[in-house]
Amino acid sequence: MAVRFLISVLIISLVSFTHAYDPDPLQDFCVAVNDAEAKVFVNGKICKDPNMVSADDFLFRGLKMPGNTSNPVGSRVTFATVDQFPGLNTLGISLVRIDYAPYGLNAPHVHPRAAEILTVVEGTLYAGFVTTNPIDPNVKNKLFAKTLYPGDVFVFPKGLIHFQLNLGKNNALAFASLSSQNPGVITIANAVFGSNPPINIDVLTKAFQVDANVIKYIQGKF
Incomplete structure (x- = not known):
C-alpha cells in the first residue's frame, strides 16, 4: 500500500513539474502570426500556415545594435521573445541582450515564467539573486552573488529576484537565455x-x- 502511495505521489509530482514550463510542441514549428480572425491559439499565439513559413521567420537581427543606456539606471535590455521573434513560438526559449553604461544597473527584477542563464561578453558585472522567504521568520533571505568577467556564466533560478551591476568605468555587455518564449519581467x-x-x-x-x-x-x- 505504501509503495502504491509513493508511486502515486511521484506521478503527481512529475505531472505538476511538466506543467510548470512551456508545453512541448507537437509539430516542427508554429510561427506566431497576428490574425484577429483566427480562433486557434498555441501558447497564446496563432500558428502561421506552414506553407507560408520561410527562413526569415527563424531569423532575428535585433540584437546586433547596442541599446540606449541613457536612462536613470544606465542599462537597456533588448528582447528576443516570441513577441519580437515569432519563430520562437512553442519552442520554450528566448534571448535578451543587456547593455550597461559605466556603473549601470539592471535593476532587481523577476521572470515569473523562466530561469535565466547570463553570459558576460564585455566588462565586469556584479550579479546575484535572492532566495524566497525562509520558513523560519528569524532567518533572512539568502543572497548568492559573484563578480563576473568576460566569458563567465551565471544562472538565475526561475522566479527569484536578481540583478546585475556594471562595476567598471567602461560599457559592459551580456547576453542571457531564458527558458520560456515569453518569460515576463x-x-x-x-x-x-x-x-x-x-x-x-x-x-x-x-x-x-x-x-x-x-x-x-x-x-x-x-
Whole structure:
C-alpha cells in the first residue's frame, strides 16, 4: 500500500513539474502570426500556415545594435521573445541582450515564467539573486552573488529576484537565455512604486517601515 502511495505521489509530482514550463510542441514549428480572425491559439499565439513559413521567420537581427543606456539606471535590455521573434513560438526559449553604461544597473527584477542563464561578453558585472522567504521568520533571505568577467556564466533560478551591476568605468555587455518564449519581467521598484493606480501609501509605509514622505518621494521618481 505504501509503495502504491509513493508511486502515486511521484506521478503527481512529475505531472505538476511538466506543467510548470512551456508545453512541448507537437509539430516542427508554429510561427506566431497576428490574425484577429483566427480562433486557434498555441501558447497564446496563432500558428502561421506552414506553407507560408520561410527562413526569415527563424531569423532575428535585433540584437546586433547596442541599446540606449541613457536612462536613470544606465542599462537597456533588448528582447528576443516570441513577441519580437515569432519563430520562437512553442519552442520554450528566448534571448535578451543587456547593455550597461559605466556603473549601470539592471535593476532587481523577476521572470515569473523562466530561469535565466547570463553570459558576460564585455566588462565586469556584479550579479546575484535572492532566495524566497525562509520558513523560519528569524532567518533572512539568502543572497548568492559573484563578480563576473568576460566569458563567465551565471544562472538565475526561475522566479527569484536578481540583478546585475556594471562595476567598471567602461560599457559592459551580456547576453542571457531564458527558458520560456515569453518569460515576463517584473521590475521590483517600478511595480511597487510606479503602479497605476498607485499602491495605497499606508501599505507601503508599513511594508518598508518608513515615513509617508519617503514613500511619496520615491513614488515621484516613477
